[in-house]
Amino acid sequence: MAHSLNGKVVLVTGAAGGIGASVVKYLLGEDVKHIAMLDVAEEAGVALENELNSKYKDNKVTFIKCDVADKARLLEAFKIVKDSIGYIDLVINNAGIWDDTPESYEMEININLVSLITSSLHAWNTMHKEKDGKGGTIINFSSVVALSKTVNVPIYGATKIGVLKFSTSLGDEVHYSKSGVRVLSICFGLTDTPLLGNTQRLFDKTAEGPIEEDIDKFKLQRPESAAKAVIETYKQGASGSVWISTSDKPAFDVTNVYDKSIALFDDYVYN
Numbered sequence: 001m002a003h004s005l006n007g008k009v010v011l012v013t014g015a016a017g018g019i020g021a022s023v024v025k026y027l028l029g030e031d032v033k034h035i036a037m038l039d040v041a042e043e044a045g046v047a048l049e050n051e052l053n054s055k056y057k058d059n060k061v062t063f064i065k066c067d068v069a070d071k072a073r074l075l076e077a078f079k080i081v082k083d084s085i086g087y088i089d090l091v092i093n094n095a096g097i098w099d100d101t102p103e104s105y106e107m108e109i110n111i112n113l114v115s116l117i118t119s120s121l122h123a124w125n126t127m128h129k130e131k132d133g134k135g136g137t138i139i140n141f142s143s144v145v146a147l148s149k150t151v152n153v154p155i156y157g158a159t160k161i162g163v164l165k166f167s168t169s170l171g172d173e174v175h176y177s178k179s180g181v182r183v184l185s186i187c188f189g190l191t192d193t194p195l196l197g198n199t200q201r202l203f204d205k206t207a208e209g210p211i212e213e214d215i216d217k218f219k220l221q222r223p224e225s226a227a228k229a230v231i232e233t234y235k236q237g238a239s240g241s242v243w244i245s246t247s248d249k250p251a252f253d254v255t256n257v258y259d260k261s262i263a264l265f266d267d268y269v270y271n
């Protein structure tokens with residue numbers, strides 16, 4: 001049975017721009033109760049909050065300035081939502097950067113992976129049906145670089161493979177049967193957002209040619225297609241499932257392929 005978004009309270013990280021902002025708009029189309037939009041970009045976040053609250057009644061959107069890499073602030077943002085709305089049903093961990101340079105790679109790991117794990121664990125404990133909660137959903141954003149041999153983004157790629165390993169494990173039936181918290185992963189192909197804007201953020205700048213060839217290989221999709229795929233993943237996804245959203249195509253459940261690819265190693269791992 002499809003899951004419904006109607007009346008749900010949602011927290012989205014990195015929601016002021018790119019795919020996150022588009023997801024917020026599609027969520028409003030599903031008649032959610034409230035959306036907390038967390039982002040470091042205050043001006044864009046407040047502008048989007050104003051735009052959406054004048055379009056939809058009941059002040060359905062709240063912007064909270066929050067750097068997800070600041071753990072105390074991230075947990076405070078969860079508390080603000082819980083104290084004001086009473087519950088959180090869905091957490092979408094979207095905030096991410098692409099910057100494999102020597103100056104910034106640690107920040108990239110912190111934002112893309114460490115903060116996503118902190119946010120997921122906090123959401124999981126908050127919604128866990130044997131603790132304070134009544135179940136819920138976490139959607140974590142990965143990338144096709146986690147599923148393909150792309151060699152030009154080793155650190156970004158490591159964070160996105162980490163997202164998959166973490167999310168498929170936390171979402172496995174062994175945990176889901178007790179927690180009632182679905183954990184879903186979605187891997188986007190190249191999507192037309194500011195994230196792609198600066199190829200100077202490569203770990204090896206002399207490899208600019210190959211990365212542009214890599215980019216040319218993919219069909220760039222619109223952020224709206226990525227957002228629609230997130231909604232579909234929420235509605236249809238079993239806990240621990242892995243979804244793909246590329247080339248403006250509908251979301252596709254690739255869990256079986258992902259599981260088979262991991263199982264290929266069984267003979268070496270277990271014998």
Ligand SMILES: NC(=O)c1ccc[n+]([C@@H]2O[C@H](COP(=O)([O-])OP(=O)(O)OC[C@H]3O[C@@H](n4cnc5c(N)ncnc54)[C@H](O)[C@@H]3O)[C@@H](O)[C@H]2O)c1
Nearest residue numbers: 014017018019039040067068096143188190191193194195
């Ligand atoms: N665009 C793509 O081609 C693509 C492909 C695969 C995966 N993704 C993933 O999708 C997610 C969204 O990417 P996007 O393309 O929309 O990027 P984007 O740069 O367009 O938007 C990211 C948003 O996150 C916010 N943000 C950045 N650092 C933050 C922090 N520390 N705390 C809070 N907010 C922060 C930014 O201000 C921005 O609003 C990321 O996790 C990204 O890795 C994107």
